[in-house]
Amino acid sequence: MDTLAEAESRGEYTTLDASGLAVGIPAGVMGNSEVGHFTIGTGRVAYQDLVAINLSISDKALASRPVLVDAFTTAKSKTGRLHFLGLVSDGGVHSHIDHLEALLAAAKEASVPQSFIHFFADGRDTAPVSGVQYVGRLQSYLSSLQYGTLATLTGRYYAMDRDKRYERTKLAFEGLVKGEGERVTPDNLIQKMEERYSLSGKERQTDEFMKPLIVEDAGTIRDSDTLIFIDFRADRMRQIVEALGLKPQFQTDAIPRDLSVYTMTQYKGEFPFPVIFPSDTPKNSLAEWLSAKSIPQLHTAETEKYAHVTFFFNGGVEEAWPGEDRVMVPSPKVATYDLQPEMSASGVAKEVVKAVKSGKYPFVMCNFAPPDMVGHTGVYDAAVVACAATDVAIGEIQRACEETGYVLLITADHGNAERMIDEDGNPVTKHTTYRVPFCVHGDGCKLLEVTHDPGLADVAPTVLAIMGLDQPPEMTGQSLLATPN
Structure with missing residues (x-):
């Protein structure tokens, strides 16, 4: 230099x-x-969104956020099916697993019948093969909460592309909507991830590059479901949110209708979706x-x-x-x-x-x-x-x-x-x-x-x-x- x-x-x-x-x-x-x-x-x-959301959780104010209350009410009045989508790790760059856990607890408290988690694996702001730790933590939390279902897992390389590589977004989208991917169970999910870690050459998949794993077929996104995107950082959420909430920028034969979409923060000025934590410019x-x-x-x-x-x-x-x-x-x-x-x-x-x-x-x-x-x-x-x-x-x-x-x-x-x-x-x-x-x-x-x-x-x-x-x-x-x- x-x-x-x-x-x-x-x-x-x-x-x-x-x-x-x-x-x-x-x-x-x-x-x-x-x-x-x-x-x-x-x-x-x-103070950035991470800090603001943390304060909301520590002050026990998250569950009363007006837009979050509206999301829960909407889910209950429509299909009773709520989906949480986003990066699940403690990297703190795009999201935080603490926020997902607090949202799940709030959804249970609000008596939302079903909540499904679509786990975007990190491996970029965290160690490349640390995803199994976060899967284990989430599964333990769901068990103790006695609420919520882990539905799919996809690497952020696909689910969070921001460079208009729509073939990546499509792969994630069709896992979320059509259930296209490798079938696993809650019991063997971690084993399947570790098997992918252990492959060699181009076949190896670390967290970031995980192709869709379908844990629960009933958890795919259906017509009239309610979606909450949990990331607080905007740039890597825009393409997947646009595909699900507006119109995909790729050809697909599976487009869920009448979805109610909510976002943790404002991802794009033109997006019409309600924002749980709006920020002042x-x-x-x-x-x-x-x-x-x-x-x-x-x-x-x-x-x-x-x-x-x-x-x-x-x-x-x-x-x-x-x-x-x-x-x-x-x-x-x-x-x-x-x-x-x-x-x-x-x-x-x-x-x-x-x-x-x-x-x-x-x-x-x-x-x-x-x-x-x-x-x-x-x-x-x-x-x-x-x-x-x-x-x-x-x-x-x-x-x-x-x-x-x-x-x-x-x-x-x-x-x-x-x-x-x-x-x-x-x-x-x-x-x-x-x-x-x-x-x-x-x-x-x-x-x-x-x-x-x-x-x-x-x-x-x-x-x-x-x-x-x-x-x-x-x-x-x-x-x-x-x-x-």
Whole structure:
């Protein structure tokens, strides 16, 4: 990482807290792309959905949430069949198993006749073959609760695709609706998962890549059933929710009619579904503040991270602000990104260099996907290539900034590729809680000798200080710039 190393040697370098309370999630919990971009783009720490839902459970207020009460009432008045769908783990990035357990208890208390669980296996934000632990925990909970049925299990690679790979979504959909998949029983489900773990080569299936396992045929989704999607993170729920709640983007001969769909949080502005935990859109994000001052801006990333430089960076706002242009560079069409670890870093860099040299945009921001996306594969050599390709791309942008007088800021929304192997020599596929770099490179720009613990919320105020702009009162972060440019 020559570019970052040079920045550190010039004294243009510090580190930022990108996990836990610094990004509005529980202390000690690793950061993620959603909360990271939200915190960077809004310049403040906002308690994220995970924390809000946890508080609702601990305060015993979950069961009285109006939309959840409505979901239970609807289920009872229609077929009496309620389905919970989502990622089941304690990764805390997209969902949490605690939330599912609390929802099941609330459904039982509300006397919903039948509840079925459609278990999306993790293995990405958790260890690759830890799914059996969560299946075991859920089965024990259902037994003690004496309520609820585990109906299907599918890996998130299929059920939670976000890259318009609709063939993946279709595989998950037809398991949920048609019961297409391998038949198992509650008693041999864990054994079947372990058998798939033990296969070799392309036949091996870890949690993330589990093809549908059908545990209970009666639990498939039928006409007029009620569905609750339990994930609190939006991006990987959109395709499967669209397929079940609106219209599939693929050919299928099985489309359940008259479904009542509820979501834990707002997955997309255009979705008409009731939301159990609606969130207030933060006022005066960096993008909104620049737009209000008629300052043109460009946001760019490849497909895998496009939602992060737009929706999440803008504080959950789907539409671009006036004067905000967006460019999406296609991600490579490969099964897993260790097969093309540089991804589209070069293409993103070209868009940034073009924008900088045009002089049209006083503010340009981008995301480089390779260190995160390839880090998730757990393939060390591929991660090295990914980081090197990203460093080369940043170097190209740095040269363009030096030629045109732009100030370059480099940071990350969370940790990942810096830890690819654990203490036992096993591959690591999840994020980390390590601090992330923050570099500022430009004439007259030096970093403060900070007296507080800097975090991602300090990035947007630093951008505004560099641009000579005032900071909106809603931004609670602090500028890290010693000498405004």
